Amino acid sequence: xxxxxxxxxxxxxxRSPSSQPYLSVSVTDPVKLGNGVQAYVSYRVITxxxxxxxxxxxxxxxxxxxxxxxxxxxxxxxxxxxxxxxLPEKSAVEKFRFSAEFIEMRRQALDIFVNRVASHHExxxxxxxxxxxxxxxxxxxxxxxxxxxIFKKRPADFMQxxxxxxxxxxxxxLGKEKPVEESNPEYEKLKHYIxxxxxxxAEAQKHAYRLVKRHRELGQSLSDFGxxxxxxxxxxxxxxxxxxxxxxxxxxxxSVKLQKExxxxxxxxxxxxxxYMRAVQSIKATIAERANAxxxxxxxxxxxxxxxxxxxxxxxxxxxxxxxAEMEYNELxxxxxxATQTFETIVRLMNEEIVCFQEQKTLDMGTAxxxxxxxxxxxANGIADAWRSLLPKLESCSSS
Amino acid sequence: MMGSETEGFExxxxxxxxxxxxxxxxDDPLNDTKSSYSxxxxxxxxxxxxxETHHPLSPxxxxxxxxxxxxxxxxxxxxxxxxxxxxxxxxxxPPAYADVIFSPFDGDHFGDVNGVESPSRNSDNSGRFSxxxxxxxxxxxxxxxxxxxxxxxxxxxxxxxxxxIVPGGGTYVTYLxxxxxxxxxxxxPEFSVRRRFRDVVTLSDRLAESYRGLFIPPRPDKSVxxxxxxxxxxxxxxxRVALEKYLRRLAAHPVIKRSDELRVFLQVQGKLPLPxxxxxxxxxxxxxxNLPRQLLGESSSVVAPHEVVQPAxxxxxxxxxxxxxxxxxxxxxxxxxxxxxxxxxxxxEKKERMNELEQQLTNASQQAESLVKAQQDMGETxxxxxxxxxxxxxFENEEVVFDSQKVRANEMKGFATAAVKASRFYxxxxxxxxxxxxxxxxxxxxxxxxxSAFSDRSSALLTVQTLLSELSSLQSRAEKLEAASSxxxxxxxxxxxxxxxxxxxxxxTEDAKNVAVREYERIKENNRTELERFDxxxxxxxxxxxxxxxxxxxxxxxxIANVWTKVAEETSGYAKESS
Numbered sequence: 014x015x016x017x018x019x020x021x022x023x024x025x026x027x028r029s030p031s032s033q034p035y036l037s038v039s040v041t042d043p044v045k046l047g048n049g050v051q052a053y054v055s056y057r058v059i060t061x062x063x064x065x066x067x068x069x070x071x072x073x074x075x076x077x078x079x080x081x082x083x084x085x086x087x088x089x090x091x092x093x094x095x096x097x098x099x100l101p102e103k104s105a106v107e108k109f110r111f112s113a114e115f116i117e118m119r120r121q122a123l124d125i126f127v128n129r130v131a132s133h134h135e136x137x138x139x140x141x142x143x144x145x146x147x148x149x150x151x152x153x154x155x156x157x158x159x160x161x162x163i164f165k166k167r168p169a170d171f172m173q174x175x176x177x178x179x180x181x182x183x184x185x186x187l188g189k190e191k192p193v194e195e196s197n198p199e200y201e202k203l204k205h206y207i208x209x210x211x212x213x214x215a216e217a218q219k220h221a222y223r224l225v226k227r228h229r230e231l232g233q234s235l236s237d238f239g240x241x242x243x244x245x246x247x248x249x250x251x252x253x254x255x256x257x258x259x260x261x262x263x264x265x266x267x268s269v270k271l272q273k274e275x276x277x278x279x280x281x282x283x284x285x286x287x288x289y290m291r292a293v294q295s296i297k298a299t300i301a302e303r304a305n306a307x308x309x310x311x312x313x314x315x316x317x318x319x320x321x322x323x324x325x326x327x328x329x330x331x332x333x334x335x336x337x338a339e340m341e342y343n344e345l346x347x348x349x350x351x352a353t354q355t356f357e358t359i360v361r362l363m364n365e366e367i368v369c370f371q372e373q374k375t376l377d378m379g380t381a382x383x384x385x386x387x388x389x390x391x392x393a394n395g396i397a398d399a400w401r402s403l404l405p406k407l408e409s410c411s412s413s
Numbered sequence: 414m415m416g417s418e419t420e421g422f423e424x425x426x427x428x429x430x431x432x433x434x435x436x437x438x439x440d441d442p443l444n445d446t447k448s449s450y451s452x453x454x455x456x457x458x459x460x461x462x463x464x465e466t467h468h469p470l471s472p473x474x475x476x477x478x479x480x481x482x483x484x485x486x487x488x489x490x491x492x493x494x495x496x497x498x499x500x501x502x503x504x505x506x507p508p509a510y511a512d513v514i515f516s517p518f519d520g521d522h523f524g525d526v527n528g529v530e531s532p533s534r535n536s537d538n539s540g541r542f543s544x545x546x547x548x549x550x551x552x553x554x555x556x557x558x559x560x561x562x563x564x565x566x567x568x569x570x571x572x573x574x575x576x577x578i579v580p581g582g583g584t585y586v587t588y589l590x591x592x593x594x595x596x597x598x599x600x601x602p603e604f605s606v607r608r609r610f611r612d613v614v615t616l617s618d619r620l621a622e623s624y625r626g627l628f629i630p631p632r633p634d635k636s637v638x639x640x641x642x643x644x645x646x647x648x649x650x651x652x653r654v655a656l657e658k659y660l661r662r663l664a665a666h667p668v669i670k671r672s673d674e675l676r677v678f679l680q681v682q683g684k685l686p687l688p689x690x691x692x693x694x695x696x697x698x699x700x701x702x703n704l705p706r707q708l709l710g711e712s713s714s715v716v717a718p719h720e721v722v723q724p725a726x727x728x729x730x731x732x733x734x735x736x737x738x739x740x741x742x743x744x745x746x747x748x749x750x751x752x753x754x755x756x757x758x759x760x761x762e763k764k765e766r767m768n769e770l771e772q773q774l775t776n777a778s779q780q781a782e783s784l785v786k787a788q789q790d791m792g793e794t795x796x797x798x799x800x801x802x803x804x805x806x807x808f809e810n811e812e813v814v815f816d817s818q819k820v821r822a823n824e825m826k827g828f829a830t831a832a833v834k835a836s837r838f839y840x841x842x843x844x845x846x847x848x849x850x851x852x853x854x855x856x857x858x859x860x861x862x863x864x865s866a867f868s869d870r871s872s873a874l875l876t877v878q879t880l881l882s883e884l885s886s887l888q889s890r891a892e893k894l895e896a897a898s899s900x901x902x903x904x905x906x907x908x909x910x911x912x913x914x915x916x917x918x919x920x921x922t923e924d925a926k927n928v929a930v931r932e933y934e935r936i937k938e939n940n941r942t943e944l945e946r947f948d949x950x951x952x953x954x955x956x957x958x959x960x961x962x963x964x965x966x967x968x969x970x971x972x973i974a975n976v977w978t979k980v981a982e983e984t985s986g987y988a989k990e991s992s
Contacts, residue, residue: 202812202814203814205812206812206814209808209812210808213801213804213805213808214805216801216804217798217801217802217805219801220794220797220798220801221798223794223797223798224791224794224795224798227787227790227791227794227795228791230787230790230791231784231787231788231790231791233787234780234783234784234786234787235784235787237780237783237784238777238780238781238783238784240780241773241776241777241779241780241781242777242780244773244776244777245770245773245774245776245777247773248766248769248770248772248773249770249952249955251952252952253952253955253956256955256956256959257955257959260959260963367815368815368817371814371815371817371818371821372815372817374817374821375817375818375820375821375824376987378821378824378825379820379821379824379984379986379987380984380987380988380989382824382825382827382828382980382984382987383980383981383984383985383987383988384989385828385977385980386828386831386977386978386980386981386984387977387981389835389973389974389977390974390977390978390981393970393971393973393974393977394970394971394974396966396970397966397967397970397971397974400963400964400966400967400970401963401967403963404960404963404964404967407956407959407960407963408960410956411953411956411960
């Protein structure tokens with residue numbers, strides 16, 4: 014699935030060259046490296062750009078899956094409020110990890126990820142992105158392992174963020190704390206929408222996955238049926254035998270068609286659905302971030318008020334601690350302002366992002382439906398044609 | 414409607430009595446490929462829509478409402494055949510296979526009238542296309558001159574007579590068996606009797622005895638275990654269906670349909686006037702009376718040829734049973750199964766081929782089952798996917814904030830509707846596939862009849878060989894007696910009597926042997942002709958099955974393709990630039 018490979022216009026660069034600014038990336042050539050438990054897959058990441066911040070028109074680096082995770086985490090940390098493009102899941106099942114299909118699916122998803130980052134008007138300016146696209150492997154490895162403490166966020170940690178939010182909510186319900194939630198009906202609606210959407214998508218994806226399986230199964234049983242029928246034909250002999258062996262042969266060719274279509278379905282339908290779900294999960298992470306930011310903003314606002322009261326008290330009594338208190342107050346005020354700023358930025362960004370998200374998903378699903386329908390029509394016509402071509406032979410066998 | 418006995422149907426050659434049957438030559442009407450709708454096929458199942466596949470251009474076309482919005486109303490099962498021409502334009506050059514959809518194989522449809530049916534060539538019949546659901550008033554067929562149609566219905570519980578040995582008064586189920594026919598020996602166009610399953614067993618046993626060497630359709634199982642496990646109603650219904658199938662098959666067999674046994678079963682009211690299969694014990698009681706006489710060599714009773722000729726069973730023929738056992742053991746070289754020395758190489762080859770065929774049919778039948786399951790799953794999952802998206806559509810519409818959502822919801826709806834439609838088509842496709850591929854299973858069941866017929870032959874041969882060896886031992890005894898008495902002058906009375914008796918026994922045994930040989934030859938001939946018919950009919954059946962299967966696939970997959978083509982067109986705006 015190729016999305017958003019579109020050329021992007023950079024909003025800055027007054028020194029831009031005469032040609033349109035572009036940043037185009039591709040993730041290719043998966044190669045399995047290492048042995049045993051340490052084995053992993055590396056990808057070739059090719060960058061073509063005329064952005065001035067970049068080292069040159071073309072750069073090729075080698076990256077692995079955890080490098081992409083690093084990039085995503087950095088972006089998530091720095092660009093709160095923006096829906097960071099999702100990454101494909103880590104696969105838990107060992108033996109599946111290196112299957113050709115899995116690797117191809119992952120490569121495709123990684124390619125889409127990087128391109129989405131590169132075409133997002135804000136994200137594309139990220140320094141971390143530049144590092145990711147240009148740094149040599151050693152540097153990358155160093156950076157990757159450097160991630161510690163509060164900046165280290167693994168996919169699992171997104172769940173933790175949710176849990177924090179959820180536990181805060183339940184604390185509130187149990188009356189443990191004052192509610193620190195926004196009271197914004199539109200935003201409530203959005204949150205509800207996102208959470209519900211995830212459920213619906215999960216179900217759709219489940220059936221899509223099954224449908225892929227069904228295609229494979231039908232293909233297999235057609236193949237088996239074809240073989241059995243051929244054997245029956247061999248036993249019968251004469252025109253009946255011929256008819257059977259033709260029938261069996263046709264069934265076998267159709268089996269191949271079905272396997273092909275299964276693969277198409279996997280790549281062009283199930284995967285987009287999974288992508289959709291991942292995107293929704295990414296939004297949930299942003300929602301959690303917003304909740305954090307809101308809470309911090311509120312807490313600091315509270316604290317500031319107290320500090321202000323205290324300061325006024327002190328200045329009234331002309332205490333010699335006024336100066337100190339004033340300094341503290343100013344520090345805190347700066348923090349508070351920052352927190353408020355952060356929160357408001359998140360709100361603003363989210364509002365923009367949600368519009369893009371909806372539009373993009375309409376396009377993505379439209380494409381997915383189109384590909385699905387095309388594939389199914391092609392398959393069904395192929396089946397009809399194949400069987401139809403058998404009829405004259407059957408007729409002639411009848412009359413012989 | 415005896416009409417013209419044209420088309421070479423063999424009815425004209427069939428005989429009522431058994432003796433004539435010995436000279437039976439089964440004419441071959443089924444070489445007439447125009448009505449290659451074989452008796453066997455029809456006999457095997459009520460799926461006579463195969464006849465339509467035979468005429469792909471035939472106007473036997475059904476309207477399917479599947480084109481309409483599946484969300485509005487569920488798809489009713491087609492039960493009315495529409496005689497009008499193809500409703501939709503063909504998507505490919507004629508014939509428009511897309512429109513040839515086969516009607517449901519419901520029991521009474523198409524009047525499984527001893528099978529031969531050509532709806533497109535109906536000279537003498539009227540309104541053949543108005544086959545309503547469930548009514549058995551199917552049109553008599555056109556090209557055959559006679560018909561017989563049997564229906565089994567109306568199961569009822571009845572009480573066992575009080576003089577039953579089994580305490581507690583058992584109940585049993587009877588079925589109403591209705592026959593419609595124009596065969597003269599029945600003397601009436603329509604009649605009914607009530608029979609219980611035990612009667613069917615009796616019928617089956619008597620037929621097996623009378624028509625040795627023929628491929629007699631096997632009767633339904635007694636399946637005692639199932640009757641305990643299943644719900645009574647389910648079991649009774651299953652049995653009813655099985656009985657109907659069985660009786661129809663019998664009626665489709667060119668020889669059996671004319672048999673006394675079948676006629677009596679179908680027609681005679683009250684108790685079934687066929688000898689029941691008594692248990693060995695009572696037969697032994699019977700036979701014990703005769704036994705001493707036989708042992709003492711006093712066989713003044715004339716042994717009826719057909720009794721001699723039957724393989725020994727039960728107490729009656731205890732003596733012969735032992736002899737046959739000894740004989741078969743004598744033939745047994747290596748302790749493996751006693752080889753009846755079958756000299757006919759051609760037959761042995763055929764037998765081998767039948768075994769191979771059975772194996773392949775089993776295999777194919779199993780794979781057919783898997784195929785059907787896979788098709789079903791495909792349809793189900795497609796439907797579920799559609800439903801999931803319908804829910805999503807509703808959700809997006811309810812929660813709509815942006816226009817892009819509206820657009821998306823719209824695309825989803827189109828997609829989901831198509832998926833549900835496709836799913837319905839899959840289901841229908843599969844229902845038909847099941848019936849077509851069931852032919853494999855049916856023919857597998859027929860192998861039982863073949864084995865039976867072959868073993869009739871083996872046991873007949875065994876009888877011949879037993880009698881031959883008996884004859885030779887009697888003759889050597891006679892020679893010995895001769896030699897002994899010639900030495901003594903004035904042979905005493907007892908010796909003369911013994912010699913006379915021995916000679917008498919030899920004569921009787923000689924007669925029995927001749928009868929046995931004739932019987933064996935008769936069975937061999939039956940085997941041969943039946944095998945020919947079997948091969949012919951199987952070929953026709955299987956070819957029809959293939960045609961039906963293929964046409965079915967073509968028809969439905971075309972419809973499915975159309976559904977998706979439409980969606981692809983509607984979403985063509987989203988096509989990837991680089992595909």
